[in-house]
Amino acid sequence: MSQPKRLRRCQLSVPGSSEKMMQKAASLDLDYVFLDLEDAVAPSAKREARGKIVGALNDLDWGRTTRCVRINDLTTEYAYEDIIEVVEGAGENIDVIMLTKCLGPDDITFCDKLLSMMEKKLKLNKRIGLETLIEEVEAMQKVDEIAAASDRLEALIFGMGDYSASQGVSINDIGGDTGYPGDIWHYQRQKLTIAARANRIDAVDGPFADFRSPDTYREECRRAMILGMVGKWAIHPSQIEIAQDVFSPKAEDVARARKMKAAYEDAWSQGLGSVQFEGRMIDIASIRIVDNTLQKADMIGGYS
Numbered sequence: 001m002s003q004p005k006r007l008r009r010c011q012l013s014v015p016g017s018s019e020k021m022m023q024k025a026a027s028l029d030l031d032y033v034f035l036d037l038e039d040a041v042a043p044s045a046k047r048e049a050r051g052k053i054v055g056a057l058n059d060l061d062w063g064r065t066t067r068c069v070r071i072n073d074l075t076t077e078y079a080y081e082d083i084i085e086v087v088e089g090a091g092e093n094i095d096v097i098m099l100t101k102c103l104g105p106d107d108i109t110f111c112d113k114l115l116s117m118m119e120k121k122l123k124l125n126k127r128i129g130l131e132t133l134i135e136e137v138e139a140m141q142k143v144d145e146i147a148a149a150s151d152r153l154e155a156l157i158f159g160m161g162d163y164s165a166s167q168g169v170s171i172n173d174i175g176g177d178t179g180y181p182g183d184i185w186h187y188q189r190q191k192l193t194i195a196a197r198a199n200r201i202d203a204v205d206g207p208f209a210d211f212r213s214p215d216t217y218r219e220e221c222r223r224a225m226i227l228g229m230v231g232k233w234a235i236h237p238s239q240i241e242i243a244q245d246v247f248s249p250k251a252e253d254v255a256r257a258r259k260m261k262a263a264y265e266d267a268w269s270q271g272l273g274s275v276q277f278e279g280r281m282i283d284i285a286s287i288r289i290v291d292n293t294l295q296k297a298d299m300i301g302g303y304s
């Protein structure tokens with residue numbers, strides 16, 4: 001059984017210790033939030049944050065927004081109770097669990113089995129999704145195995161903050177400029193996106209800490225989008241609109257895709273495999289490319 005497709009143009013990170021920020025997040029128009037139990041929450045506040053997250057999931061109106069909880073990694077003393085407490089407390093009001101610092105396919109299998117047991121016990125009428133950060137060099141090495149580990153897995157996220165630490169990349173702030181000639185994250189984004197696409201799951205780009213630099217954030221979104229990633233994290237509300245804009249196809253591109261498809265279907269019916277469209281050659285590969293645009297437009301809706 002595979003998971004439903006969800007919009008992930010923007011995933012907003014919200015500290016689970018902050019009732020105020022969770023309330024604010026529920027009032028925003030966005031695709032996806034994850035309520036954090038990991039690095040945005042100090043160790044002394046983690047246990048209490050679970051209860052606050054359960055309250056926010058059950059009591060706030062999240063509208064169209066997908067509700068995810070980010071748990072601590074499986075080497076910590078917190079992870080199993082993170083899952084147990086939030087799933088027992090929120091049940092069907094939670095859509096996805098996000099795993100941190102995954103080290104290999106076994107971590108995915110563990111979460112999958114624990115969730116299966118809980119869904120049976122709680123008699124949930126839905127299957128909770130799973131997604132994972134790829135933010136350790138061990139995970140990047142095994143990203144293909146991780147991506148294929150469970151059909152519960154919906155997305156891989158490139159977490160460049162911890163990843164920088166894990167690889168020893170010299171960087172001042174998360175997602176920021178390193179002065180490296182070229183794009184420092186080109187290889188990692190490519191590798192992760194290929195693994196995700198080969199398993200029909202989403203690839204998402206992680207955080208950009210300098211939330212007062214919207215132009216650089218937009219450029220980071222654009223780079224991720226061109227490679228086939230479906231969205232990027234926001235750590236501050238001001239980043240949401242930018243990500244949702246960059247990861248939505250432009251109306252003119254959707255119109256052109258439909259026109260191209262119609263022209264190609266016409267040619268196909270006349271027995272032609274490749275034809276001229278707006279002065280360029282198109283063939284069935286061109287149609288596969290624009291089908292991606294049309295699929296995104298269908299999921300987002302609102303394109304006339």
Ligand code: COA
Binds near residue numbers: 036234235
């Ligand atoms: N989710 C929801 N609301 C947020 C938010 C977030 N991630 N970040 C800021 N806000 C709210 C603030 O509470 C404030 O609300 P108000 O106007 O009702 O008072 C408003 O947005 C403006 O915030 P601002 O004053 O500009 O920033 P701040 O100093 O309150 O917060 C950070 C700055 C960086 C501390 C905050 O954005 C944050 O905690 N981000 C998430 C960090 C995180 O999750 N890290 C782990 C993953 S990388």
Ligand code: MG
Binds near residue numbers: 100101133135162
């Ligand atoms: Mg991390």
